[in-house]
Amino acid sequence: MPTVLDLEDVSVVRDGTTILSGVNWKVDGDQRWVVLGPNGAGKTTLLQIAAAMSHPSSGVVHVLEGQLGQVDLFELRPRVGFASSAMARRFPANETVLNVVLTAAYSVTGRWNEAYEDIDLRRAQRVLVEWKLDHLSERLFGSLSDGEQKRVQIARSVMTDPELLLLDEPAASLDLGAREELLQLLGGYASAPEAPAIVMVTHHVEEIPKGFTHALLLGPDGIVAAGELGDVLTAQNLEATFGLPIALSEDDGRFSARAA
Numbered sequence: 001m002p003t004v005l006d007l008e009d010v011s012v013v014r015d016g017t018t019i020l021s022g023v024n025w026k027v028d029g030d031q032r033w034v035v036l037g038p039n040g041a042g043k044t045t046l047l048q049i050a051a052a053m054s055h056p057s058s059g060v061v062h063v064l065e066g067q068l069g070q071v072d073l074f075e076l077r078p079r080v081g082f083a084s085s086a087m088a089r090r091f092p093a094n095e096t097v098l099n100v101v102l103t104a105a106y107s108v109t110g111r112w113n114e115a116y117e118d119i120d121l122r123r124a125q126r127v128l129v130e131w132k133l134d135h136l137s138e139r140l141f142g143s144l145s146d147g148e149q150k151r152v153q154i155a156r157s158v159m160t161d162p163e164l165l166l167l168d169e170p171a172a173s174l175d176l177g178a179r180e181e182l183l184q185l186l187g188g189y190a191s192a193p194e195a196p197a198i199v200m201v202t203h204h205v206e207e208i209p210k211g212f213t214h215a216l217l218l219g220p221d222g223i224v225a226a227g228e229l230g231d232v233l234t235a236q237n238l239e240a241t242f243g244l245p246i247a248l249s250e251d252d253g254r255f256s257a258r259a260a
């Protein structure tokens, strides 16, 4: 399976502050990663580099075999799906759900004069069904609940059949029911053999969907552990990441954690 993301000795310094330092990380096409870590550890910064939306201050990054700094970003970006609440704020509140998803074909956030093909429309309709949004396709994005908006963000990010899917806190702010519905959909998506490589940032082990295979724990001083989920997600590693003793339990592929 080819490597879809490769970071070698990556550091990020912004306005004199070191956010990431000496990060080495590789993601293969058949892997589904969760990135966990405390506030401010640099998770979003890492994801923005993986999305080719931001460049490192030093080090070498390959995204889908193209080296950042050398690759044509306009060709690369449509091959990488990215969903975050920062991006969702750019969707016009008065755009229909169908158009929010459809406009991913042109990497724009609002419908203007683009000439969409039938195949784009069929794809958009297909992902709306897959993410249980087809009954909302004509609703305005701004009128949706948080849970529905999160599903629209993900539907949009998979609309172009990306080879790498990046999700920044997809379950943040959801109530229990909306969270579980989203995790079920994400788990089903991640478990399909044809699914792309996935990297999902989250704050909570409870939000790791079934079907995820790998974990990267990012602490205030860098990577604490990275590798197969079963090896990395331990109480000891979580303690080193979050700085307090943690009791971790697992039940049928789902995790929960609390202070020990």
Ligand SMILES: Nc1ncnc2c1ncn2[C@@H]1O[C@H](COP(=O)(O)OP(=O)(O)OP(=O)(O)O)[C@@H](O)[C@H]1O
Pocket: 014, 015, 017, 019, 037, 038, 039, 040, 041, 042, 043, 044, 045, 046
């Ligand atoms: N331009 C900047 N100048 C200085 N510091 C910055 C800049 N941009 C981000 N930071 C800092 O870098 C750190 C990492 O930010 P980032 O958003 O990547 O962390 P995070 O792990 O995603 O945090 P959270 O879990 O709170 O979303 C934060 O402390 C943030 O304040």
